Amino acid sequence: MGNLIGKSVKRVEDKKFITGNGEYTDDIKLSRMTYASIIRSPHAHAKIRSVDVSKAKDAPGVVGAFVGKDLADQGIVGVPTGWQVNFKNGDQMKEPPHPILATDKARHVGDAVAVVIAETAAQAKDAAELVEVDYEVLDAVVTASKAMEAGAPQLFEDVPNNVIFDWELGDKDSTDQALANAAHVTKLNIVNQRLIPNAIEPRSAIGDYDPSRDQYTLYSSTQNPHLIRLLMCAFVLGLPEHKVRVVARDVGGGFGSKIFHYIEETLVTWCSKQLCRPVKWTAERSESFISDAHGRDHETVAEMGFDSNQNIVGLRVKTIANLGAYLSTFAPAVPTYLYGTLLQGLYTTPAVHVDVTAVATNTVPVDAYRGAGRPEATYLLERLLDTAATELGTDPAELRLKNFIPPFDGVDQPGYQTQVALQYDSGNYEAVLKKALEISNYEQLRKEQEEARKEGRYLGIGFSTYIEACGIAPSAVVGALGARAGLYESAAVRVQPTGKVSVYVGSHSHGQGHDTTFAQLVADYFGIAMDDVEINHGDTESVAFGMGTYGSRSLAVGGSAIVKSMEKIKEKGAKIAAHLLEASENDLEFAEGKWTVKGTDKSVGFGDVSLTAYVPHNYPENLEPGLDFTSFYDPANFTFPFGAHIAVVEVDAETGKVEVKKYFGCDDVGNVINPMIVEGQLHGGIVQGIGQAILEGAAYDAEGQLDNPSYMDYAMPRADDVPDFELERTVTPCPHNPMGAKGAGEAGTIGAAPAIVNAVVDALQPFGVKDLDMPLSPQKVWRAIQQSS
């Protein structure tokens, strides 16, 4: 329609952020505000004999102090998970309660035990030190495979062996058969290590109970305001939903960690009611490390079989997933529906079977983190592919090209039905790999590698070709899988009398650039200026409903809801325009912000039509005034972006340090609204993938203490850890949403980690190193070289 789709329009939200005018939850100051300090367990596993808050209550400025029993006495059990997975035998998964404040036991370092509320944050902090908790320390278990063993410490009375559920997908018999008959089997033991998300803004929540209206407002740094309201009202506090408003203003990054309903949100809401005053809690960074849901943490045995022609014949995967001490909102879905279903990868593998056991341990709960299940699936597939290529003496690119699913557009050719439930929408996998080979000048890279080895320098080239499921998700499908909510999206498009457009969308923005991308979409559709469009989100009072921003779903699902509402406006606008032009609707065309009678210069502008809709003096009969539509969009399928990444690393064999020298990628995220924003998403995602590959990893000791609970010890990627990225895109539109968009938020993270690890293992081939677990710290790499040579 217009000329804004596909343009790298600068982000309209950046000015406020870079001039310090963003409004984050902690910036909000309400009158009579009080401040909460949470007392957290220093032990990973301990009986709580008693909690004494009496001294704290007497401390200066303190207005209240509460313990777990105070909530339990009001019948508040705890926060639920949002997904259900059944055991293989059909039994419902174990779902032990996650209390707001622990009562009988603390189950991880950081488990909340009591809260102290005071007039100032400093007074709350001082008083918190006066709370006396009598713990009886118990043995702890932090590793999932150990937690399943006989005799392991038990977290809950009714969760034998700490097993929350076991689950499988795919055909076990045919897979076993395929592997038994395979000419070659590549097998890897893989640890996908636990990561700590580290959004730049620590979580914050303000509960504000208004006794005059008996209404609650929760301000929270969340990706997911409506779902938080639903969960908190219906499942935690039993509050009437129409009496509760949840507001998520600017949110400083989430990466998944702010999807979930956290105990602190319920706690400040409940405390505010008890005290009839607003209660604010903002995490300290050290608190974030032990209370934000962590990511990944899988132990996997993966086997891939090949026939004598190097065709993949089967994939068998056995994974133990660590869910931490309690079930977080998405936790059961991550190692199952978001992981097992992606194990087809880009390959024609005719037999796939995955077996997952989910286990509770004395660690911070684990949940979705950028990619959520898909990085874990891709990592094992792509490590298998590069390892197999080495074992089979073939080139890793050739091996992939040989096994790719052939191109299909999902329109003339049907979608691709995998062995693991999903049907891919459209794909052209060889195109992305060929493009990546071309831009990386792959043959030249191999020559450079050979030359470098002669000089005693160790270059490595690693591949990763990935597919992911985005645009989460068709409600019926996820409902059948165990989601306790539908994953549609809503959008209201309200054309004001003057032709300015207010959009209310369920997709919350916390870095994704919705204020720009959605405005481009709307301005382009109506042929108006972007300045005439305002995108509103993050407030349950103004937005009809939203299922949150995650899973690269905002454009594919939220954007589609906007398009649906815009279509209704265009349709109604045409009726008004036809009336004004005294023409038939069928003779009108809409372009450049006006309706024109075809073949004439008679036209009426968008603003004239909107004004008429609100001042309906000269107006079609039987047509309601106003130009305002709300739509809900429930996608027909997931979307399936894909891509090929190639990393070039150099390993300093003397120190073990890995340097990422070059990084190439060709990604296909379908049609693109704003290429700059997509590229930014890919850059950030790749940096996070590199972070997992060489830097990050939560380190728990055997007692359950986190050994790297700060930036002194937990290594986050920085600008000088990464090279420039050379990225290209191909475009294979999604066939089932109106924009043909697939999603780009997680692609980089999914693609990067295996490419880096494959490159390092490739670099170390002269030393005979075959496998390394992330993160590839200098010491680990150096030791592998020592042990192999």
Add this chain to the structure above:
Amino acid sequence: MIPNDFDYQKASSIDEAVSLIAQGDEDTKLLAGGHSLLPVMKLRLSMPAKVVDVGQLQELNYIREEGGALAIGAVTTHQQLASSELVQQKAPALAQAAGVIGDPQVRNVGTIGGSLAHADPAADYPGAIFALDGEIVVQSSDGKRTISAKEFFVDLYTTALEANELIVEIRIPLNAANQNSCYLKFPSPASRFPIVGCAVALHKDGGNCQEVRVGFSGVGNAAFRDSAVENALNGQSVNDQAIANAAAQATDGVDVLEDANASEDYRRHLAKVFAKRALTQLA
């Protein structure tokens, strides 16, 4: 993130600062750039009753040649040292160490005196101070005294500084070896503190090593001079073989730290690698 309550006093002169700490009260802390003290206060690992701020004292902020030494005021920032042509010329190891501390924000605020007083075993400066044979001048109400690096750095976070003393100056002798010095570090991926920091000052004459001083940061409980490397190279013709032999002696007889970044054997190995690299760079 919220320290306990404390009194804050800003000193307007060295004399006032010294008088404010004259009681030698362990609960009184000196504040300069704040990059060591404030983080531990925010974590409540340190809970001083009184903080005396000397960070803005211009009489402690200078870099000059004086009496055969480079004299550096205690609140000179890392950035001032890193960018000083005088330091780059007379004691490049010190400029290089200053230039790889933290990030630009840290370097613009953190001070050399503050860093030395904190005595983090993994701080960058101490290895360089050892290699450059530097001295630390401290002042109390009783007057001034000058402390050698060896006496100053006692142990982890422990120095010879008394509670009533303020570091006022760092002195680096002007000599040929110091002029041919360098600092190399292998940083922790997380904190960017050195896992191994190696400073070397080398004076060659006619291809022979006349004087070599090797200092390590991050390797032991405190920084140290590595006499094993020095003895192996002193008087020798400086070539690849001699450097390799000397570097292979690094950390001999020294207790080496072990932590999540580096086991003892790995850290010893890195010390040898960086001794070799630093010597090679200067040869």
